[in-house]
Each structure stands twice: as C-alpha cells, then as structure tokens.
Amino acid sequence: MSTQSSTDRKVAIITGAASGIGKALAIRLIDEGWHVACCDLQVEKGEQVVRDLGPNAAFFQCNVIDYDDQARVFTEVFKKWGRLDALLANAGHSDRGSIYILDHRGSSEIPPKPPLISTDVCYKSFLYGVQLAIHFMRKNRTPGGRIVATSTIASVHPHQTFPEYCGAKAAINQFVRTAAPVLKLKDNISLNAILPGIVITGAVPQASIDATDPAHITPVETVVNAYKICLDRENLNGQLIECSTDKHFFLPLPxxxxxxxxxxxxxxxxxxxxxxxxxxxxxxxxxx
Ligand SMILES: NC(=O)c1ccc[n+]([C@@H]2O[C@H](COP(=O)([O-])OP(=O)(O)OC[C@H]3O[C@@H](n4cnc5c(N)ncnc54)[C@H](O)[C@@H]3O)[C@@H](O)[C@H]2O)c1
Incomplete structure (x- = not known):
C-alpha cells in the first residue's frame, strides 16, 4: 500500500521526452488526462515542452545511462504524484563510433575502445528503468503498471548503417519477450515494445528523409497510437508492435x-x- 496521498490522474515517466517521439507521447498523455514526467538530457528543450504542456507535466533533467540519476527521478516523481502507472522508455541513440573500423585498415595500433553509447542509452538504461519501475509500481495503491519501450524495425530486419544500435534494440525485444510473463505474474506489470519505421524527428538527417519515398515514412501518430494500445489494452503483454506507415503489426515469435x-x-x-x-x-x- 502507498503510504502517501496519490493523485487521481495516472502518472507516466517518459524518457527522451524533449523532442520527437517522446514529446509526441507526452502531448497525447497530457491530452488524455495523465500527469507526465518528461525526462531528458536536453534541459532547455525539455523545459519548453513542459511549459507548453501546462501544470500536469514536469521536466526532470536525467541522463538515463546513469542509474543513480534515473533513481533520483523515479523517487522525485513518486514523491510528487504518489503513484507510477507507466514507464515509456523511449530515449535512444544510434551508433556514435564505427565498429567496422574501416578507416583503421593498415594500422598496427590496437583500435581505440569503441564508445558503445548506443548500447548504454538504448539497452542498459532500459534495464535500469525496468528495475526502478518494478520497485515503484509495487508501491501503487493497486500494485502494478505498464512499461513500454521504443525499439525499431531495424531490431528485426538488419540495417547495416547502425550495427550496434540494431543489436541494442534487438536486446530490448528479447528482454521484453523474456521478462514479460514473469513481471505480469509476479508484479502485475505489462511489458511491450514498439518498433517504428522511419519517423521524421531530429534523429533522422534531413538529407536521409529527402532520399526516402514519402510513402515509406511512418507518421508519429502511428507510433503514439501503438503506445496507447499498450497502455489501454488489458492483457497485452510481451508483444512487439511494428509501426510501419499507418499500420501496426504484432510480430510473431520465430x-x-x-x-x-x-x-x-x-x-x-x-x-x-x-x-x-x-x-x-x-x-x-x-x-x-
Ligand atoms: N525517428 C526514427 O525514425 C526512429 C525509428 C525507430 C526508432 N526510433 C527510436 O525512437 C526513440 C526516440 O527517437 P526520436 O526519433 O524521437 O529522436 P530524438 O532525437 O528526437 O529523441 C531522442 C531523445 O532522447 C534524448 N536522449 C538521448 N540520450 C539520452 C540520455 N542519455 N538520457 C536522457 N535522454 C537522452 C535526446 O535528448 C532526445 O530528446 C529512440 O529510442 C529511437 O531509437 C526512432
């Protein structure tokens, strides 16, 4: 049982909420009457987002790869609103270095340690968030909640430009399918992932968008709607939902x-x- 008073509104933590998909998720949840904790590295942008969203949103500066930083945010959110209904683990980063080291050919030096930022932001930070969400969702008046992660179509269909990112997002998928039945049974928490195609956000260079047939772009609404399915549909658990153009596909196990x-x-x-x-x-x- 919660020991403090809690708001009647549902409460979500959204990571990577200062822009792109995370911002669109925050806008939708505020429209639907939630309290939203917008977490991001980018302070100015994040603060502007919550100013636009009004008093039911709050910004929390957070580097998701730092467990203590996430723990501080979860603690502050629970203190502020007295409950946690959803974690939308959306922060992501593609390959910073090149694991192919094509420009290192001919060198006898050991190549420098790869930065592996994508692995940290996409996967490790997701696991940190899951563990913290379990802890706080157990404190809800009705224990339980929902966790949804942003994966990518490239986690299933390899995209050679981003090999580390593809691996990190594939790890999310397998973790979701693996842990979901246990989290549901033990703690009444559902766990699902959304796999978007190409969505026009700051993460995709304009030249790359210009090189894409508009018919192959996925509107951000398709992604937000898939998130809403995971938040609204009773008993949906362990699912990977591909979001491609205006369509949703529930991907089968191999x-x-x-x-x-x-x-x-x-x-x-x-x-x-x-x-x-x-x-x-x-x-x-x-x-x-
Ligand atoms: N845009 C696409 O085409 C596309 C396709 C598939 C999946 N995705 C995934 O969607 C998610 C959102 O991406 P987006 O397209 O909206 O890009 P975006 O760059 O607009 O948003 C990503 C946000 O994550 C934040 N972030 C990055 N590292 C962080 C960290 N260490 N701590 C806290 N916040 C951090 C950034 O500041 C940014 O606000 C990502 O996980 C991305 O991999 C995007």
Whole structure:
C-alpha cells in the first residue's frame, strides 16, 4: 500500500521526452488526462515542452545511462504524484563510433575502445528503468503498471548503417519477450515494445528523409497510437508492435527450428529459476 496521498490522474515517466517521439507521447498523455514526467538530457528543450504542456507535466533533467540519476527521478516523481502507472522508455541513440573500423585498415595500433553509447542509452538504461519501475509500481495503491519501450524495425530486419544500435534494440525485444510473463505474474506489470519505421524527428538527417519515398515514412501518430494500445489494452503483454506507415503489426515469435529440443532449451526449470531469483517462477509450463 502507498503510504502517501496519490493523485487521481495516472502518472507516466517518459524518457527522451524533449523532442520527437517522446514529446509526441507526452502531448497525447497530457491530452488524455495523465500527469507526465518528461525526462531528458536536453534541459532547455525539455523545459519548453513542459511549459507548453501546462501544470500536469514536469521536466526532470536525467541522463538515463546513469542509474543513480534515473533513481533520483523515479523517487522525485513518486514523491510528487504518489503513484507510477507507466514507464515509456523511449530515449535512444544510434551508433556514435564505427565498429567496422574501416578507416583503421593498415594500422598496427590496437583500435581505440569503441564508445558503445548506443548500447548504454538504448539497452542498459532500459534495464535500469525496468528495475526502478518494478520497485515503484509495487508501491501503487493497486500494485502494478505498464512499461513500454521504443525499439525499431531495424531490431528485426538488419540495417547495416547502425550495427550496434540494431543489436541494442534487438536486446530490448528479447528482454521484453523474456521478462514479460514473469513481471505480469509476479508484479502485475505489462511489458511491450514498439518498433517504428522511419519517423521524421531530429534523429533522422534531413538529407536521409529527402532520399526516402514519402510513402515509406511512418507518421508519429502511428507510433503514439501503438503506445496507447499498450497502455489501454488489458492483457497485452510481451508483444512487439511494428509501426510501419499507418499500420501496426504484432510480430510473431520465430518458429522452434528443432521442435521439442529447441523448446526444452528455453523452458524454465524451477530449481534453477529459484537459485537465480530466490523464488519459483510459477510460470505455466515450467518444469518442477
Ligand atoms: N525517428 C526514427 O525514425 C526512429 C525509428 C525507430 C526508432 N526510433 C527510436 O525512437 C526513440 C526516440 O527517437 P526520436 O526519433 O524521437 O529522436 P530524438 O532525437 O528526437 O529523441 C531522442 C531523445 O532522447 C534524448 N536522449 C538521448 N540520450 C539520452 C540520455 N542519455 N538520457 C536522457 N535522454 C537522452 C535526446 O535528448 C532526445 O530528446 C529512440 O529510442 C529511437 O531509437 C526512432
């Protein structure tokens, strides 16, 4: 049970909310009567967004790759509004360096350590947010909540320009599919991911947009609507929703290539689950 008074409005934390998709999500949730905590590295832009959104929004400067920074924000949000209904883990960054080191050919020097910012912003920060969301959603008057992550179509269909980013976003997908049944069963938290196509935001260079057939652009509304499906639809869990142009596609799991042998390699055996997580999973199909 929560020990402090909580607002009647639902409360969402949105990361990467100073621009692009995150800002569009904040606008929609405010329109629908939520309180929204807009988190971003960019202070000026973020503060302008919440000024435009009015008193039900608040800006929190946050570097999502820093666990303590996220923990501070979650704590402040819960103190301010007394509940946490949703985490929209949307902050992202594509490859900063080039893992192909094409311009290092012929050198005998060890190549410099790759920055791996994309891995940190897209994946590690998402896991930090999930753990903090579990902690705070347990304190809700009715324990539970919803977590939605922004992945990308390029997490399923490889995009060779951004190999690190594709890997980091694919990691989100697999984490979502893996952890969702456990979070639902143990803590009444749903976990889903949205996979947008090309959306016109500051993250996509204008020249790249100019080189794209307008028919292949995904309007930001398609993405926001998919998020809303995850927030509104009871029992939607562990899903990857591709957002392509004006369409949503619920992506199926891959087939098990070797039938029962494949299945056994990814079935929970309760003693091991308990050794790792300190209680049994209770999942249907788990082996006692
Ligand atoms: N635009 C597209 O075509 C497209 C396609 C697929 C997926 N996505 C994903 O959508 C999400 C939103 O991207 P967008 O297109 O709106 O781009 P954007 O650049 O407009 O927004 C990203 C936001 O994340 C913030 N951010 C980056 N690193 C951060 C950090 N360490 N801590 C806190 N905030 C940080 C940025 O300041 C920015 O406001 C990203 O996860 C991106 O990978 C975008």
């Amino acid at each position: 087939e098990m290539a070797n039938g029962d042998a494949t299945k056994r390699a990814c079935t929970v055996w309760e003693p091991l689950f308990e050794a790792k997580h300190h209680e049994r999973s209770g999942l249907d199909g788990a082996i006692q």
